[in-house]
Amino acid sequence: MDLRLTKEQEEYRMQAREWLQKNIKPNWRQQVRDYRQYIEELKELEYKLYEAGYNGIYVPKEYGGQGLTYMEEIIFRWEAGRAGMPRNVNQIGKGLLVPTLLSVGTEEQKKRFIPKVLSGEEIWCQGYSEPGAGSDLAAVSTRAVLDGDEWVINGQKIWTSYGAEAHWCFVLARTDPDAPKHKGITYFLVPMNAPGITVRPLKQMTTDAEFCEVFFENVRIPKDSVVGNVNEGWYVANNTLGFERGTITLKMQPLFERSFYEVLQMSKELKVPGGHTVLEDTHYRQRLADHFLDIAVLRYHGLQLVSKLLNDEKVGAEVSLHKLFYSEIYQRFMETVMDLQGSRSTYWWESGLEQGKFPFEYLESRADTIHSGTSEIQRNIIAERVLGMPR
Numbered sequence: 001m002d003l004r005l006t007k008e009q010e011e012y013r014m015q016a017r018e019w020l021q022k023n024i025k026p027n028w029r030q031q032v033r034d035y036r037q038y039i040e041e042l043k044e045l046e047y048k049l050y051e052a053g054y055n056g057i058y059v060p061k062e063y064g065g066q067g068l069t070y071m072e073e074i075i076f077r078w079e080a081g082r083a084g085m086p087r088n089v090n091q092i093g094k095g096l097l098v099p100t101l102l103s104v105g106t107e108e109q110k111k112r113f114i115p116k117v118l119s120g121e122e123i124w125c126q127g128y129s130e131p132g133a134g135s136d137l138a139a140v141s142t143r144a145v146l147d148g149d150e151w152v153i154n155g156q157k158i159w160t161s162y163g164a165e166a167h168w169c170f171v172l173a174r175t176d177p178d179a180p181k182h183k184g185i186t187y188f189l190v191p192m193n194a195p196g197i198t199v200r201p202l203k204q205m206t207t208d209a210e211f212c213e214v215f216f217e218n219v220r221i222p223k224d225s226v227v228g229n230v231n232e233g234w235y236v237a238n239n240t241l242g243f244e245r246g247t248i249t250l251k252m253q254p255l256f257e258r259s260f261y262e263v264l265q266m267s268k269e270l271k272v273p274g275g276h277t278v279l280e281d282t283h284y285r286q287r288l289a290d291h292f293l294d295i296a297v298l299r300y301h302g303l304q305l306v307s308k309l310l311n312d313e314k315v316g317a318e319v320s321l322h323k324l325f326y327s328e329i330y331q332r333f334m335e336t337v338m339d340l341q342g343s344r345s346t347y348w349w350e351s352g353l354e355q356g357k358f359p360f361e362y363l364e365s366r367a368d369t370i371h372s373g374t375s376e377i378q379r380n381i382i383a384e385r386v387l388g389m390p391r
Helices: 007-023 035-051 070-083 091-104 107-118 233-245 252-267 282-310 319-346 353-368 375-386
Strands: 124-127 143-147 150-157 168-174 185-191 197-201 212-222
Touching (some): 070 252, 091 233, 143 168, 150 168, 150 185, 185 233, 252 282
Antiparallel strands (some): 150 212, 197 212
16 A cells, blocks of 8 residues: 555644644653653643644544544654654543444443543543453453442452543453353443542552552442443453554554664763774674664554555454564663663663663563563464464
8 A cells, every 4th residue: 555645644744743842842751750740741741632633633523533534643643653752641541442432332432431531531541451360351350240220340450551540441340250251241431430449559660650450349330331232341352452452552663763763872972891882882783783673674564554544454463463573672672772771771860871761661661561461462362363373
């Protein structure tokens, strides 16, 4: 497919680039070190994005979006990665819930929830993983029992990004304990202020507290708080996972490329044992060349995904290739950066190179091979569903 931009799309790209340059702080997390202040600034960014018309770019106008094509959405994601825009505090709402509702939600659900996600009025989190059901998501033990006109939910979720900020959560719960493992699961929309919900933020090694535990104790929600059909939530959940592993990662390549060129610039002056610079060292030069090739391959992975989206083709299990590749190569790249920084890689903030950006990213990169399905799970999906290999 010819992915060259039209004149109008090129103008859109330049307008988006200009807006991002004015509104995105370089190395934002390093500039705003207090985590709570950082979160508040990300919330403000959500409103700015909405007011500028950069939330819900492809979403129909009747649901609060801009009504443009998915190409404009892709252009903005690419430019956002290029500008180093941090992960949105409502990324789960915009990137996962909205496309899921557009795909399988009712008309009432689309009109009720999507506009408030796009405006930043309601922040969402994802209630999937549990202490005993992380990689094996179908093993969820959180239960929902119908009591008259209400569902009663009991259980625990973990790895709940932005759970402490969220107003709503989409939750997977088992509604038929006697059904086969991948059956009897239902996809619920749950308000986080419902009585019986307890949120406990988890302090991470990056000093952030983005991830949370969420406990449900006799939480009551209306009977119609279901997306799709009762006991068929696994189908809806896989729709969401497709967006999480595929389209939501499109900005990773330009973000990765930005970090690469920052490291390359730093390497012109950074000395390694022996007194010469990183770029004069054959070992590190070769490793950096390998990472450059990884970025090029990742770009073509992304373009293949974009081509399918623009041709209205079904995006299936092959998105696991994209997720596996970007998370693995980014982790390897961060390991190289730690090596070439040597003992300086242990310094953060004022004492660290680039204000300690790369040690922070190195620690964050560990999460990339865990969230949205671990690398091991992605390999199983690729083997079974893409290559047709036996379980």
